[in-house]
Amino acid sequence: MTHWRVDATELKQLDFGNLGVYVEVAAQMSCVLVSGSGARVSLEDGRAVVLGRGPDTAVADKKCSRHQVKVVACFADQHVVVTQLGPNPSFLEGEKLGRGQSGKLSHGGTIYLVNQEYPFQVYFTPSSDIGASSAAHKGHRDTNKTKGGKNGSQKQAPWSPPKRSIKDFFAKSPVKLSKRPLSSERESPDAKRSRGDEASSDSWNKEAEEEDEKLVEEKLRQLKKLAEKSKSCDNSTQPASSWSSSSSACVKSVWQQIGNLMLYTAAGVRASDKIAGFDIDGCIITTKSGKVFPTAPDDWKILYPEIQPRLASLMKKGYKVVFFTNQMGIARGKLRPEVFKSKVEDILATLQLPVQVFIAAGPGIYRKPTMGMWNHLCEKANDGVPVDNTQSFYVGDAAGRPENWAPGKKKKDFSCSDRLFALNLGLQFHTPEEYFLGWKSAPYSLPQFDPRKLDSTAQLYDPPSASLTSNQTEVIVAVGFPASGKSTFFHAHIIPKGYVYVNRDTLGSWQSCVAACERALKEGRSVAVDNTNPDTESRKRYLDVAKAAGVTCRCFLFSATIEQAKHNNRFREMTPSDSKHMKVNDMIFQSYKKHFVAPALSEGFSEILSIHFVPSFKDSQSERLFRQFTEG
Template sequence: MSCSLVSNTGARIVLEDGRAVIVGRGPDTGVTDKRCSRHQVKLVACFAEQNVVVTQLGPNPSFLEGQELGRGQSGKLSHGGTLYLVNQSHPFTANFSLSSNGTAANMPKRGLKVTDKTKSTGNRRENEAQSSPTPKRSIKDFFSASPVKSSKRRLSPERGHPEPKRQRRDEDSSDRAMDEEEEERLAEEKLQQLQEFAAKSAAKESKAIEASPSSSSANACVKSSWQQTGNLLVYTAAGVTASEKIAGFDIDGCIITTKSGKVFPTAPDDWKILYPEIQPKLASLLKKGYKVVFFTNQLGIAKGKLRPEVFKSKVEDILTTLQLPVQVFVATGPGVYRKPVTGMWTHLCEKANDGVAVDLQQSFFVGDAAGRPENWAPGKKKKDFSCSDRLFALNIGLQFHTPEEFFLGWKSAPFSLPDFNPRELDSASRLYDPPSASLTSSHTEVVVAVGYPASGKSTFFHAHIIPKGYVYVNRDTLGSWQKCVAACERALRKGRSVAIDNTNPDLESRKRYVDVAKAAGASCRCFHFSASLELAKHNNRFREMAPSDSKHAKVNDMVFHSYKKHFVAPALSEGFSEILQIHFVPDFKDRQSEVLFRQFSEG
């Protein structure tokens, strides 16, 4: 059987059974109308039911047999039906044609079949489909076709283009027809049904998967589904089975790479399977009783640069191409779920493996962010962008491999771990130097803090200084250094000692308080918090992940580097009577907090 969409201008789009294709403005459709997004609709053909599920993606509505589809809505296109790509323009007619085996009536040659996006590939596959009711798959079929040339602008099709008034009215009426949540729910239900069908087809075509415990187990997931918990998305494909053995993989740079050759994808369909060895290797793991799980960071979703429904569609398309039952974990923002922190793994073990305990000794993780240096192998010019995948495995206690080592059998490459290791911080180390010094004074004084944001200044002052009657002065609370200086002056006039909890990296910022103390006849000491940049950044990320530390606002990286740029080591010559070195000594409220803190949090 074959299926294709044909326009009145002769443009033809061929669809394969159960394989999703995103269609819109471009050379494949011949549509140049800017009201039509380059990613206008998603099409998935179901040969068994002889229909195509059409899901609207673009900002302007499509029409299916006269029925308007708003963003997120889905509908079915039957044989002979017409899809208007945008508004009521650019019609495409669907056609399903059966092979000539005497089982079906003749059908018109115009039809719909989801295809790779080059016409030559589409025509070749259509001819194969017409000659055989169940086309055989070669390893090339595991790759997406070459994309049309695209630009970074394709990443945000929702921004669209200036719209005429009639078009905006069309979109408004679509919004009124159904609220967004209901649209997404219906779309998800339809896509889940289609994924279930695709998984069943895959089971029939792949002998390896038919023989695997994953597909034969009575506990296998029957229906594909998406679930969300905070900044975590979890997709469980039909056929996924719980196992004590987990084969974990990163996605970008490990399972897929860009077809464009660029570091970052230029469009949602700018991807292909990285190596031809990947699909059979994953199929072999499933046959051996492993549960195959993908773990990926997608910070662009939280930043608004990547629509979640677009990435969900991409995940489903990857698994449809692989034709394998896989579970996928997506960290959509910062926090405990983002690799190398182990939140995704913890969620898998505690809530997404049907109660089956995971055996770390039999499990492993594969990723390309492995800390390898420049020219780590012949022909490999660039160093790894980070070490987050290797650290993810290290935090969990898993055996780690790079994609080249696991899929291609390459020898282990050299790598480097971060200089800062949170496991080496000693909770019993000395708090300050010199040890003979006193943290507080019986005489009126000003204590000026110097140190990175998140170096422990506030915690230290509230634990050891403020309870002794010192007035606490902090720029984050008061808003400006001028108000801090004024607050210091008022306290000294009342005979109160003062603790200045600001970063104070340079001579100018510290001189303000030295001068105020001198004018009031009080001494001025400096508490230099010795935490390194790496430790301060780690503390900042820990605050972000630990709910008990929510009172601390997240600090932007620019603030850290601004401090480093302006820092001048404090000296007695500035007018300080004493300088103490205050060391960061971790103190934990509970075991869970310590476990989280001891993890590598950035690669």
């Protein structure tokens, strides 16, 4: 739905002579794309449709992307805006489009989906009731673009629609419209039959003029009411507690981009101290195909019929409905932002509700279960209205439920990120089945690692009687997962004591690390080797160097689990730091786990210390972030 905002002062300057005619013309049109093979794609006024390889277009050529172009019809000006999404070029008539470029087609124009192949022709035609409607107004004729007017035996004066665009009536238009008038050379047989002799035509015209005047007066009254309502909203001074029912609504739908965060605020959204939050996939929508992941941009449907009325009821009660979704496919290049934007708009159009939508389009602080999207909502996207978490709640399907958690529900939840998102925020949590269908709570499990329970005052190492450093030259070999705290520990407790720091991240290979160790020992200096060293083979390299130099070798085993190490990894990705860490992906964690062999004294170590991860924080903000669940 398009929303217009008109101020009362602007109404005084408007000319409404043809407004009724303009609206009627747009309402009577329909648009269809027709291919040479007979495939037909209907377009609605102002609604984006994504076309490409698939059954709708009957195109199977793999050079044509499934998301090749986005098309949007403008009925008022009778043109279609085409934006290329796919990697291979599309053509508008003979003009080549590049990725991200747009162009316009009028009635009869042709778009070639890819490489000047698979043509689709644009047809704007009147809907079935145009004949009856044309008899109600002066000058109304069929806007069919077939050349019927040239085939008649009698000379006829074709109808010319109003040449003013919507910009003539409104100071700000919701969409860009061409100033080109509709063609005046074509009219339908219905339009021909609507003309009689001159005398009867004069009489008919007078009656039509009177009818037009009544319609224009009614349009004027409606616009004045809209302007008064808009003005009262803009001047609202209601306290925060009453914003849920009387706050100014967003007048125009807006997309925003903040780093990896995409934010859509639909026209009609109102700020509120009560937030009803929902995930999208598996909560608001599911696939029409029945597959886990959508096969095309339009492979979706509303999950339950109870959803729309329930959301509408929440809004009546003063809640602001907000969707929060992770879409990592955008960062990975598997999902075009424009395609997902159109999908969001189509979902809200189907629901017919004003909703605010937050999209985490990549890794980082905005990705659930981390609180970044919620914090942005509270701090910058709620018109300054403080959010009451005790009255707010969140609904999502990633709830940590096991296999066979309910009859007919054999698959376990793919993660627990939605439940953890609510847990981080301190919000009441529901699954879609619990909230929309009234099902009983299902069993679930939380991750093994809980960052809230990590003790900052715990013992740093075992046995406590051991000494971290030695007065004698030695080699210390670290063993532990990436991101288990090895570097931080060495720089805090070992390097300041004069140990030479050996690290593969900086030296590049284990051979370089071994050589650096040998040089330091020849200089009579102790060495701290900060590598993962999961197996006996990797550790033997340094044991041999120590034995050749006649010094002892100790092992520091860092006890952090894989879950804790992954949490630490995500935390340091989200926080600025003076020390640079290499990005660690899941494959590296799994590789360490696969090859790990617990170190033993029998390998040649003089002592093995167990080093525990005990967090310390430079400020309270860092600690709040660390205490959140970051992995679902």
